[in-house]
Amino acid sequence: MDTLNNFINGTIALFGDPLGILIFLGGVIGGMLFGAIPGVSMLTLAAILLPFTAHLSPEHGIMLFSVIYCTGVYGGAITAILFNIPGAPENAPTAFDGYPMTQKGQAGKAVGAAVTCSAIGGTVSAVIMMIATAPIAGWAISAFGPPEIFALVFFGLAVASSVGAKTFWKGWLSILLGLLIAVVGLDPVGGIERWDFGMPYLLAGIHFIPTILGFFAVSEVLVQVEKKARGSYSAPKVGVDFPSLAELFAQKVAVLRSIVIGFFCGILPGIGATLAAFMGYNEAVRWSRDSKEFGTGKMEGVVSSETANNAATGAAMIPLLALGLPGGALTAMMVAVFQMHDMEPGPLVFLNSADLVWVVFAAMFFANLSILLIGFLETKTIINLLRIPFQFLAPVILLLATVGAYAVRGLPIDIVVMFIAGIVGFFLRRSGYSVAGIVLGLILGKIGEQTFAQAMQMLHFEWSGYFSRPIAITLIIAGVLTLLNSIYSCFFKKST
Amino acid sequence: MKLTKYIASGLLACSMTLVSNASFAACATDALPASLAGPDGFPERALTMIVPYGPAGGSGQVAQAMAQAVTELTDVNINRDHKPGGSGTVGMTAYMALPSDGYSVLEHIDDASSAHALDSSKPNPASDLIPLVISQITFSQIFIRTNEDRYTDWNSFVEWVKAQDGKATIANVSKEGSMERVTMKAISDATGISIQQISFDKGAPRYGALAGGQVDALFEQPGDVRKFLDAGTFKPILTILPEAPSAFPDVPALSDAGLDFDPLYRFRGFYVHKDAPADRVAWLKWAFQKAYCQQSYQDYNESKYMHLIDSYRDTEGARELIAATIDQYREVYKEMGLDVK
Numbered sequence: 001m002d003t004l005n006n007f008i009n010g011t012i013a014l015f016g017d018p019l020g021i022l023i024f025l026g027g028v029i030g031g032m033l034f035g036a037i038p039g040v041s042m043l044t045l046a047a048i049l050l051p052f053t054a055h056l057s058p059e060h061g062i063m064l065f066s067v068i069y070c071t072g073v074y075g076g077a078i079t080a081i082l083f084n085i086p087g088a089p090e091n092a093p094t095a096f097d098g099y100p101m102t103q104k105g106q107a108g109k110a111v112g113a114a115v116t117c118s119a120i121g122g123t124v125s126a127v128i129m130m131i132a133t134a135p136i137a138g139w140a141i142s143a144f145g146p147p148e149i150f151a152l153v154f155f156g157l158a159v160a161s162s163v164g165a166k167t168f169w170k171g172w173l174s175i176l177l178g179l180l181i182a183v184v185g186l187d188p189v190g191g192i193e194r195w196d197f198g199m200p201y202l203l204a205g206i207h208f209i210p211t212i213l214g215f216f217a218v219s220e221v222l223v224q225v226e227k228k229a230r231g232s233y234s235a236p237k238v239g240v241d242f243p244s245l246a247e248l249f250a251q252k253v254a255v256l257r258s259i260v261i262g263f264f265c266g267i268l269p270g271i272g273a274t275l276a277a278f279m280g281y282n283e284a285v286r287w288s289r290d291s292k293e294f295g296t297g298k299m300e301g302v303v304s305s306e307t308a309n310n311a312a313t314g315a316a317m318i319p320l321l322a323l324g325l326p327g328g329a330l331t332a333m334m335v336a337v338f339q340m341h342d343m344e345p346g347p348l349v350f351l352n353s354a355d356l357v358w359v360v361f362a363a364m365f366f367a368n369l370s371i372l373l374i375g376f377l378e379t380k381t382i383i384n385l386l387r388i389p390f391q392f393l394a395p396v397i398l399l400l401a402t403v404g405a406y407a408v409r410g411l412p413i414d415i416v417v418m419f420i421a422g423i424v425g426f427f428l429r430r431s432g433y434s435v436a437g438i439v440l441g442l443i444l445g446k447i448g449e450q451t452f453a454q455a456m457q458m459l460h461f462e463w464s465g466y467f468s469r470p471i472a473i474t475l476i477i478a479g480v481l482t483l484l485n486s487i488y489s490c491f492f493k494k495s496t
Numbered sequence: 497m498k499l500t501k502y503i504a505s506g507l508l509a510c511s512m513t514l515v516s517n518a519s520f521a522a523c524a525t526d527a528l529p530a531s532l533a534g535p536d537g538f539p540e541r542a543l544t545m546i547v548p549y550g551p552a553g554g555s556g557q558v559a560q561a562m563a564q565a566v567t568e569l570t571d572v573n574i575n576r577d578h579k580p581g582g583s584g585t586v587g588m589t590a591y592m593a594l595p596s597d598g599y600s601v602l603e604h605i606d607d608a609s610s611a612h613a614l615d616s617s618k619p620n621p622a623s624d625l626i627p628l629v630i631s632q633i634t635f636s637q638i639f640i641r642t643n644e645d646r647y648t649d650w651n652s653f654v655e656w657v658k659a660q661d662g663k664a665t666i667a668n669v670s671k672e673g674s675m676e677r678v679t680m681k682a683i684s685d686a687t688g689i690s691i692q693q694i695s696f697d698k699g700a701p702r703y704g705a706l707a708g709g710q711v712d713a714l715f716e717q718p719g720d721v722r723k724f725l726d727a728g729t730f731k732p733i734l735t736i737l738p739e740a741p742s743a744f745p746d747v748p749a750l751s752d753a754g755l756d757f758d759p760l761y762r763f764r765g766f767y768v769h770k771d772a773p774a775d776r777v778a779w780l781k782w783a784f785q786k787a788y789c790q791q792s793y794q795d796y797n798e799s800k801y802m803h804l805i806d807s808y809r810d811t812e813g814a815r816e817l818i819a820a821t822i823d824q825y826r827e828v829y830k831e832m833g834l835d836v837k
Contacts, residue, residue, distance in 0.1 A: 047551060051564070141708030146694075186582055189695040191671030200589040204581020323707055324723045325700040329550070332700070336557060339799070344723030410577055411586070450697075457694045458665055458710065 003131055007365075010358030014063070014366070023060050024363055027067030028370050032378075034068075035075020035087045037400065042072025042088070044407065046333045058341040059356045063363040065334045070126075070313050070367040072330075073273055074118040074375070077306050078382060081110045083397055085217040089443060090273040090309040092212055093281035096436055097294060097301030099220075104297045105237030107383045112242040113299050114306040115375030117255055121307035122368030124259050125266070125314030130361045134350070136315075137322035140267040143471060146454035149268060151466070151475035153448035156275065158479035159282040160440050161486055166432030168490040174434040178441020179448075181206050188450035189457075201413045208442050210405035210418040215435035217401040218422025221394045223429065228390065238386045242379055243299065251303045254284050262308030266315025273312040275447070278440055280308025286482070295436075310371075314364060320345050321357060523789035524808040532782045535775035542573040544600040545766075548587020550580045553699065554720060554800075558632055558764050559603045561796040565787035572783070574601075583607055583671065588619055596769035598776030601628065601784075605764045606675060609818050613825035614673050615837045620822070621767060626777055627814030628784040630765035632797065633807045636679060637732040637747070638666070639714040639721060641706060650733045650748050653713065654687050662690040667705045668715035669697060675760045676715050678828050679736060686755045706730065717762055718744070719800030741804040760824070765814055785810055 034045040053061035076087020081098030101110035165171030184195040185205030196202040227233035258280035265276035284304035319325040324346030326332040405418040425435045459465030549555035563574035579587040591602040608621045647653040657664040668676040696702035706714040724730040732747045736759045740749040
């Protein structure tokens with residue numbers, strides 16, 4: 001009852017103040033817009049707004065960032081679905097099936113599914129956040145140290161080995177290429193310089209955003225250019241049909257599964273929505289009877305990815321608010337907003353600033369609901385961008401991707417990396433390799449290498465130490481069994 | 497030869513300066529003029545500040561606080577351009593490639609000095625750049641969980657760690673040659689303990705590792721974990737300063753713990769290219785040094801415990817600090833067997 005009363009009070013405080021309503025709406029629209037435009041992510045918007053939050057009340061400042069977080073994670077799905085350009089890394093798996101749906105004339109259904117499931121995932125996550133922030137935060141950091149996170153990454157890679165590839169082996173080769181790219185730069189523990197070829201800029205490593213833009217956007221433009229040149233190009237049909245209730249209801253298991261996965265990934269400091277989206281998608285593939293249809297335009301792929309990444313948003317607020325531990329870049333900026341107002345997120349926030357916390361909780365709840373409304377309107381309007389002829393659209397896509405690649409760190413090398421990835425991706429896709437696998441290997445490789453090294457230090461370089469950590473060893477065994485099953489299928493079932 | 501002897505030999509003068517200025521009746525740059533016209537209208541446009549780290553960490557925050565203070569003082573805007581990666585190498589390289597016209601400045605930390613100490617081909621912040629101001633100098637502490645019952649203070653911690661036979665763990669940023677690793681080596685040599693250092697390059701997972709019981713202790717600067725101190729989640733058990741500062745009177749300092757070495761410090765400052773026009777450099781020095789005493793910046797520093805020791809160095813003071821730091825790291829690295837170039 002206290003929770004409900006607090007929520008009502010938070011809602012009244014949020015909507016009883018005209019300035020609060022204005023900031024809320026600005027955050028909702030701004031997050032969606034910046035999330036949807038490749039290159040200018042919700043982080044860009046947050047960085048621009050950060051100094052101005054000093055002039056807002058703490059409630060308004062934190063609320064604005066939390067709303068941007070919710071809607072920004074969703075916003076990137078639109079371009080992923082329509083143009084194969086994920087607005088952010090957490091939307092990359094959405095493109096795996098979202099873009100093929102667009103090519104099949106089902107853009108409306110794909111966007112509609114993304115809208116609905118983002119709203120559901122985010123709203124459920126926000127409700128759990130309101131009910132059980134403190135105990136969940138305490139459990140997460142106690143139960144999940146580097147060994148467990150490494151085991152989770154290993155399990156994720158094992159599950160994802162066949163995503164988007166024609167064969168099991170090509171899938172693994174794709175992932176291994178991603179893992180190889182991930183080791184460029186300083187090693188994350190000892191600071192040893194690797195694979196930099198004497199170029200200082202490579203010490204920062206290969207960032208996954210230019211890589212994603214190259215593998216997805218640039219390679220897609222090249223594919224379409226080739227089709228155009230061969231005379232086999234056909235413009236995507238513009239379908240604005242929203243998915244029916246029956247179609248959405250049929251996704252209930254995928255939604256529930258992705259909520260659990262997304263929430264779970266979101267509460268782990270430093271992991272967040274990107275791993276959530278990949279894990280959500282991978283598990284959908286693993287549990288599906290029609291796993292071969294993933295990557296060809298299956299709605300369940302969009303649903304699983306978008307539910308999981310939005311479910312991670314509320315969860316990511318839990319370690320931030322309860323423990324003062326930001327899970328990602330945007331939540332780290334929220335720490336700065338707190339500090340601008342002489343506050344620190346953490347246990348004392350609930351004691352000293354309970355009103356603020358409940359305004360934020362209410363704002364996140366309603367921001368997720370607003371995705372449904374605004375997203376529905378978007379479905380009927382933004383899809384018409386597909387009517388733009390390819391010869392006009394392609395340069396715009398390349399321009400946006402270039403800006404996006406450069407904007408990440410302001411390094412020209414990221415533009416070079418993007419175009420190399422685009423050309424490599426173009427040829428790899430023709431050969432049945434998985435660009436999704438490369439991206440997954442790159443993203444998880446960075447997390448996995450760091451946590452593996454930390455885990456080995458913690459376990460005093462004894463492998464047997466994993467057996468003393470039940471969650472870690474369970475995940476590793478599950479990953480090994482998944483791998484063995486894939487190999488068995490490859491050799492004896494002749495189905496991969 | 498013990499590492500502690502090398503550390504004790506070089507930074508003593510530096511640390512003596514640090515602790516002797518522990519109280520401030522007036523701000524360090526109050527004597528500077530309240531306003532100063534730039535040469536030929538300089539700057540005619542916004543300055544660019546290269547920050548070699550992300551916006552949310554300690555460097556990102558001090559860059560924002562200083563940029564705000566300079567803007568308050570001069571009405572000149574400063575655009576912060578974050579170029580993280582390579583432990584500051586990427587930002588430094590990007591900055592050195594910019595025109596040396598005085599319109600771009602660099603924020604950097606003591607890592608630039610230790611990097612030059614290890615590899616002299618990397619820029620020396622004292623000679624390849626002109627330090628405008630060092631605005632944060634801070635010390636480190638060892639922290640444990642407040643509800644920890646296996647040990648409750650420094651002495652019991654040392655005893656407990658010895659009993660673990662090398663199995664005890666401490667979270668820090670233990671990259672090769674880092675201030676954290678060098679200091680932990682000195683502590684280990686001085687106490688005879690063997691403790692496994694677990695390297696976390698980001699703050700949140702590092703603090704979460706201690707809060708969640710994944711590690712036994714944490715090496716950190718107090719300002720970075722102030723929220724955990726205020727919340728009563730963490731408590732310091734050793735202050736790595738010769739004497740205890742006023743905010744931590746009951747926490748043993750090095751002298752109380754019988755540790756005979758002088759500490760290494762974390763410092764953050766602002767620089768301009770050495771070839772920038774002298775008159776513009778003079779204006780930048782005034783702006784950044786004067787901004788140090790802006791109320792907003794002083795409030796920020798205090799919130800990060802940066803007021804406990806003298807956090808201010810002007811250009812010459814910064815050069816002395818950097819030179820002493822480089823010399824000291826070089827000796828330490830040789831003692832550690834690292835390949836000093």
